[in-house]
Amino acid sequence: MAVYTEVDPDDLAALVxxxxxxxxxxxxxxxxxxxxxxxxxxxxxxxFILTLYEKxxxxxxxPFFVDLLGHLANQGCPVPAMIRxxxxxxxxxxxxxxxxxxxxxxxxxxxxPTPTQCEAAGRALGAMHRAVAGFSGTRAxxxxxxxxxxxxxxxxDLDAVIPGLQATVDAELAWLDANWxxxxxxxxxxxxxxxxxxxxxxxxxxxxxxxYFAATDYRAYDVAVTHxxxxxxxxxxxxxxxxxxxxxxxxxxxxxxxxxxxxxLPLLARGASLRFLLTRAHDWVHTPADALVTRKDPSxxxxxxxxxxxxxxxSLFSAA
Amino acid sequence: MAVYTEVDPDDLAALVxxxxxxxxxxxxxxxxxxxxxxxxxxxxxxxFILTLYEKxxxxxxxPFFVDLLGHLANQGCPVPAMIRxxxxxxxxxxxxxxxxxxxxxxxxxxxxPTPTQCEAAGRALGAMHRAVAGFSGTRAxxxxxxxxxxxxxxxxDLDAVIPGLQATVDAELAWLDANWxxxxxxxxxxxxxxxxxxxxxxxxxxxxxxxYFAATDYRAYDVAVTHxxxxxxxxxxxxxxxxxxxxxxxxxxxxxxxxxxxxxLPLLARGASLRFLLTRAHDWVHTPADALVTRKDPSxxxxxxxxxxxxxxxSLFSAA
Numbered sequence: 001m002a003v004y005t006e007v008d009p010d011d012l013a014a015l016v017x018x019x020x021x022x023x024x025x026x027x028x029x030x031x032x033x034x035x036x037x038x039x040x041x042x043x044x045x046x047x048f049i050l051t052l053y054e055k056x057x058x059x060x061x062x063p064f065f066v067d068l069l070g071h072l073a074n075q076g077c078p079v080p081a082m083i084r085x086x087x088x089x090x091x092x093x094x095x096x097x098x099x100x101x102x103x104x105x106x107x108x109x110x111x112x113p114t115p116t117q118c119e120a121a122g123r124a125l126g127a128m129h130r131a132v133a134g135f136s137g138t139r140a141x142x143x144x145x146x147x148x149x150x151x152x153x154x155x156x157d158l159d160a161v162i163p164g165l166q167a168t169v170d171a172e173l174a175w176l177d178a179n180w181x182x183x184x185x186x187x188x189x190x191x192x193x194x195x196x197x198x199x200x201x202x203x204x205x206x207x208x209x210x211x212y213f214a215a216t217d218y219r220a221y222d223v224a225v226t227h228x229x230x231x232x233x234x235x236x237x238x239x240x241x242x243x244x245x246x247x248x249x250x251x252x253x254x255x256x257x258x259x260x261x262x263x264x265l266p267l268l269a270r271g272a273s274l275r276f277l278l279t280r281a282h283d284w285v286h287t288p289a290d291a292l293v294t295r296k297d298p299s300x301x302x303x304x305x306x307x308x309x310x311x312x313x314x315s316l317f318s319a320a
Numbered sequence: 321m322a323v324y325t326e327v328d329p330d331d332l333a334a335l336v337x338x339x340x341x342x343x344x345x346x347x348x349x350x351x352x353x354x355x356x357x358x359x360x361x362x363x364x365x366x367x368f369i370l371t372l373y374e375k376x377x378x379x380x381x382x383p384f385f386v387d388l389l390g391h392l393a394n395q396g397c398p399v400p401a402m403i404r405x406x407x408x409x410x411x412x413x414x415x416x417x418x419x420x421x422x423x424x425x426x427x428x429x430x431x432x433p434t435p436t437q438c439e440a441a442g443r444a445l446g447a448m449h450r451a452v453a454g455f456s457g458t459r460a461x462x463x464x465x466x467x468x469x470x471x472x473x474x475x476x477d478l479d480a481v482i483p484g485l486q487a488t489v490d491a492e493l494a495w496l497d498a499n500w501x502x503x504x505x506x507x508x509x510x511x512x513x514x515x516x517x518x519x520x521x522x523x524x525x526x527x528x529x530x531x532y533f534a535a536t537d538y539r540a541y542d543v544a545v546t547h548x549x550x551x552x553x554x555x556x557x558x559x560x561x562x563x564x565x566x567x568x569x570x571x572x573x574x575x576x577x578x579x580x581x582x583x584x585l586p587l588l589a590r591g592a593s594l595r596f597l598l599t600r601a602h603d604w605v606h607t608p609a610d611a612l613v614t615r616k617d618p619s620x621x622x623x624x625x626x627x628x629x630x631x632x633x634x635s636l637f638s639a640a
Contacts, residue, residue, distance in 0.1 A: 009428050025426040025521065028360060029351035040348060040360055042426065106345040106362065108329050201345065 005037045005052050005095045012041075012050075015094050018085040019101060021045035035212075037097070040104070047104040049080060052097040057212050059091075059098045064139050065211060066090045066100070068132075068188060073103070075131035078124070078199075078207050080105055107199025107206035116203045118230050118243040119250035124205040125193060125226055126254025129219050132188050141191065141215035145180060145271050148278055149173055155282040162299055165281070172274055172305065180271075181218075181264045189222035190214055194229040220261040223251060224268035227317065228276070228304050236300030239307055244316050266313035270305055277301035325357045325372050325415045332361075332370075335414050338405040339421060341365035355532075357417070360424070367424040369400060372417040377532050379411075379418045384459050385531060386410045386420070388452075388508060393423070395451035398444070398519075398527050400425055427519025427526035436523045438550050438563040439570035444525040445513060445546055446574025449539050452508050461511065461535035465500060465591050468598055469493055475602040482619055485601070492594055492625065500591075501538075501584045509542035510534055514549040540581040543571060544588035547637065548596070548624050556620030559627055564636050586633035590625055597621035 007027065016024050022044030030038045030049075035056035041048045053059065066082045070090075073081035082090035082100040092099045110117060141147075152158065152173065158165040190197070192213040199207030231244040251257075257265075280298035287295050307313070327347065336344050342364030350358045350369075355376035361368045373379065386402045390410075393401035402410035402420040412419045430437060461467075472478065472493065478485040510517070512533040519527030551564040571577075577585075600618035607615050627633070 006431075008431055010432070012428070024428060026519075027428050030360070031349035031351055040350070108332075108344060108347050111326075111328055112330070199346075 004054050005097055007039065007050070007052070007095050011094050015092055015099070015101075016041075016043060018087070018089075018092070019083060020086060021048065021083065021101070041101065048083065049102040049104055050099060051102055052095060052099045054097065057098075061139065062091050062098055062100070064137050065214070067137050068135060068214060069211060071135045071137075072128060072131050075134075077128050077131050078105060078205060079128075079211065080207065080209055105199055105207035105209065107201050109196045109198065110200055111195065113195055113200075113230055113243065114203075115240075115242045115246035117200060119246040120200070120203055120205045121193075121195075121198055121226065121230060122247040122250025123253050124198070124208060124250075125190070125222065126251040128190065128208060129187070129222070129255050135188055137188065138216045139188065139214065141217045143191065143213055143275060143279070144215065144217055145176060145275070148176075148271075148274055151278040151282050155278065155285050157285075158281060161281045161284055162302060165302070168302070168305075169274070169278070172270065176267070176271055176274070179267060181260065181267070184218040184220055184261055184264060185258070186216060186218055188214055189217050189219055191217060191222060191225060193222065193226045218261075218264075218268065219255070220257060220264055221268045221272065223248075223257070224265055225272040225275075227265070228269050228272045228301075228308075231316075232300070232304055232307075234300065236303030237307070239304075239316050241316065245318075248317055262318065263314075265317045266308050269308040269313070269316075273301045273305035273308055277305060324374050325417055327359065327370070327372070327415050331414050335412055335419070335421075336361075336363060338407070338409075338412070339403060340406060341368065341403065341421070361421065368403065369422040369424055370419060371422055372415060372419045374417065377418075381459065382411050382418055382420070384457050385534070387457050388455060388534060389531060391455045391457075392448060392451050395454075397448050397451050398425060398525060399448075399531065400527065400529055425519055425527035425529065427521050429516045429518065430520055431515065433515055433520075433550055433563065434523075435560075435562045435566035437520060439566040440520070440523055440525045441513075441515075441518050441546065441550060442567040442570025443573050444518070444528060444570075445510070445542065446571040448510065448528060449507070449542070449575050455508055457508065459508065459535045461537045463511065463533055463595060463599070464535065464537055465496060465595070468496075468591075468594055471595075471598040471602055475598065475605050477605075478601060481601045481604055482622060485622065488622070488625075489594070489598070492590065496587070496591055496594070499587060501580065501587070504538040504540055504581055504584060505578070506536060506538055508534055509537050509539055511537060511542060511545060513542065513546045538581075538584075538588065539575070540577060540584055541588045541592065543568075543577070544585055545592040545595075547585070548589050548592045548621075548628075551636075552620070552624055552627075554620065556623030557627070559624075559636050561636065565638075568637055582638065583634075585637045586628050589628040589633070589636075593621045593625035593628055597625060 026042040028040050030040050032038050035054050037052040039050040041050045069079050069081045072079045080102045082102050084090045152169050197210045232239050277298050280296045284295050346362040348360050350360050352358050355374050357372040359370040361370045389399050389401045392399045400422045402422050404410045517530045597618050600616045604615050
């Protein structure tokens with residue numbers, strides 16, 4: 001929620017002149033994205049997002065994101081493709097940062113999705129998984145389950161965040177290591193499809209955005225992340241079955257998960273809960289309370305973890 | 321540079337439904353304005369700014385701003401008028417804040433204005449002064465010269481900000497008190513027309529924005545504030561005569577200042593420099609280094625003050 005880097009108007013005019021998008025009419029920094037500087041750019045040719053990549057997105061990863069979003073957009077997915085300049089380049093430099101001019105998508109992010117909207121989100125996720133199948137790029141998941149122990153260690157004293165958290169995390173990491181499935185269907189996944197990253201108009205999904213955690217991993221893990229982020233009360237204690245089953249129904253309209261994948265969903269959702277619990281705990285410890293970025297309370301993901309640990313957790317994914 | 325308050329999509333839809341502006345297509349928080357939360361709102365009827373007023377703007381002042389901007393817009397000035405809903409109300413409530421939906425203006429803020437752009441800014445200021453003449457509203461200038469001593473006192477140890485600053489400020493305040501002119505032409509002025517508050521496309525001014533310091537004061541003081549903020553090097557040590565005289569030439573196309581006003585310009589510019597020196601020193605002391613709002617270095621306005629104290633300062637305002 002910030003603009004870290006400013007753009008000089010003359011530099012902006014020179015950048016826009018490389019494209020067939022007319023001339024600049026307006027450029028306003030927007031409070032979107034956690035780690036980049038984003039501007040809503042209006043030209044005589046339309047509206048665009050100008051993103052300057054700050055430290056978290058590695059410049060070396062940008063060609064992967066350009067290719068991925070181009071592929072998905074070509075397949076009809078509502079994703080914000082990077083625009084190419086007249087020379088065919090999508091990756092530019094401005095204000096000392098790598099930068100892209102990106103397609104603008106209408107829609108707003110939901111804070112209280114209805115079951116119908118959850119179903120639409122599930123369907124959009126499934127359609128994205130179908131579309132990504134023909135994409136040949138790969139990217140290691142630096143936030144995947146093999147890395148969670150490292151995040152826990154880097155956080156330091158977990159008990160200072162939530163009393164008793166260290167023992168809970170240690171036990172969960174050991175259990176996940178012992179039980180993590182192998183050989184499930186794998187391709188590039190979004191890996192962070194929270195409601196903030198889905199744009200909606202009414203009950204229609206108009207945008208899947210912020211693919212900067214996209215990486216190669218189990219597609220069922222993507223379903224688990226989406227389930228964990230769309231179907232719980234704000235404090236994470238209660239999973240709303242109407243929303244949860246609607247999300248799964250929407251996904252099933254596009255993708256039939258295998259029996260092995262369905263059986264693994266509670267475990268993968270425990271993993272997803274642990275992933276966001278740990279990264280939020282890490283950021284809680286390492287972000288000053290009054291910094292530019294809002295710290296997010298980790299405890300709602302501890303509550304989700306507990307819910308997914310329960311014996312009846314499979315019922316949150318299926319009416320069967 | 322921040323969004324302090326979030327807006328719930330359902331509340332937003334209900335707010336927009338009060339107006340004849342269609343339905344919401346997009347709403348993005350923008351990093352604009354120092355003390356309000358601003359959103360770029362797109363509806364099926366057009367683009368607007370949604371502003372939620374935070375602590376610095378008093379709710380009781382809002383009708384004054386609505387009337388002022390409505391008057392100026394009616395006179396053809398490029399200012400962002402507040403839109404009225406079907407019941408005629410411009411001031412609304414959302415997320416526990418007073419809020420207005422405001423006309424969107426194209427254009428970008430300059431960081432390095434050319435002489436031609438300075439001339440256009442001077443002309444736009446003069447045209448605004450002509451247009452405001454028929455406006456009957458008044459507002460006491462809470463940042464006017466009678467209040468600067470109070471800002472200095474509230475800042476605390478000025479020497480901790482810049483060594484020797486306390487003595488400089490004490491002497492300047494005494495001199496300004498002894499020499500402040502009386503009876504100069506007075507009406508509502510912008511009082512903060514820095515380049516960030518002027519939108520430009522090429523050499524054309526397309527918007528004068530952020531009127532939330534607008535108050536009743538000498539019109540020549542408004543000229544002095546604009547001169548101090550448009551015509552100096554970034555460090556405030558050097559006034560660019562080409563830009564300075566262009567600004568004055570543009571203003572003179574619209575308004576002929578009296579001899580008394582011209583003679584007072586160096587003094588008023590010393591006052592303007594002191595005003596921004598003091599408020600920046602105050603915010604420097606009272607804003608944590610890592611807070612949401614960027615602190616601005618006060619020293620460039622100490623340098624401007626010194627420049628305007630020089631014997632030849634009148635030459636910065638006139639080629640005569």
